[in-house]
Amino acid sequence: MDLMVSLKENSYPIYIESGILNHADKYIKQIFQGNKIMIISDDQVYGYYGKQLTDLLSKDYLVDHVIVEHGEQSKRFDILPSLYKALLNFKLTRTDLIIALGGGVIGDLAGFVAATFLRGIKFVQIPTSLLAQVDSSVGGKVAVDLPEGKNLVGAFYHPKMVLIDPLTLKTLPERFIYDGMAEVIKYGCIKDKKLFDKLNSYQDFNDLYQDIDQIIYRCVDIKRDVVEKDQFDFGDRLVLNFGHTLGHALEQYYHYQKYSHGEAVSIGMVQLTKIAEEHNLSPQGLHLQIQELCQKYHLPVVSNVETEKLIDAISLDKKNINKKLSLILLKDIGDSYVYQSDYSLIKAKDRI
Known part of the structure; x- marks a missing residue:
């Protein structure tokens, strides 16, 4: 099953298929011919799917990852410098790609990092929670939280693609x-x-x-x-x-x-x-x-x-x-x- 979000130059496809994660590389190749990919994930989701995705993509790209603690507390504004530092250490450039692998928190956080690092880097959403699959991975809202409230610092920044694999729900608490x-x-x-x-x-x-x-x-x-x-x-x-x-x-x-x-x-x-x-x-x-x-x-x-x-x-x-x-x-x-x-x-x- 696939859909297209039609927003002129910000248009992007959404693919929904059980097992799509097993051949995510084929889809990534359609929208990215660059050199490096940084996967941003959390300590739970990466354990389930990170190595599999890295191994798939490493055939064609240089791949690294940065992992944050799972949960809303990782969407804090003050976590951003550590993420930017990881991207700089990997020497990520504006022609490279970020993948958000995780639930809504990771999608929002990685999307905000992609929107702001070097004034914008391509990113792909691979949502692994039901909430992210039905809602937050689509629509281009990316953000982090301030102590005063949720999503108060953010942007409208659309992914280049969304890959939804309902099989990931099997590992969801x-x-x-x-x-x-x-x-x-x-x-x-x-x-x-x-x-x-x-x-x-x-x-x-x-x-x-x-x-x-x-x-x-x-x-x-x-x-x-x-x-x-x-x-x-x-x-x-x-x-x-x-x-x-x-x-x-x-x-x-x-x-x-x-x-x-x-x-x-x-x-x-x-x-x-x-x-x-x-x-x-x-x-x-x-x-x-x-x-x-x-x-x-x-x-x-x-x-x-x-x-x-x-x-x-x-x-x-x-x-x-x-x-x-x-x-x-x-x-x-x-x-x-x-x-x-x-x-x-x-x-x-x-x-x-």
């Missing part, structure tokens, strides 16, 4: 399968009732896995469509942030220790829809449908954090435009809209 399912559920909520209903029809993730290629394809296709219409996140693309305003605030409140990204987004989707219902901005009972589906895939739906404690983090949200908070609400499952609000809507609820 169960918690992070469900973490990725939050983003899959999000796509059903904002754009595709059929997808939402399909997710409801499976007994569990093992049952769903038989259709994983098609589910990844559908999520990526929705994101492709939205990104093509709105590359820089001021209009249509905002709907991709459903659940993220509260989710990012929760992640930051707990210093990225308690909730994974998907877990926080799950809480955000359910609680924001509940708030919207209380103000007659969404139909009654909608949050219960989302809640039931999230719980089916073992995701939390409430945090009980006092709303007041999240306001500082929400105020730094990048979706604040012209002093208004752009909240993504639902008219129904599969039908989303952007609602401009101040903080009063969220503050009306004591706890999230």
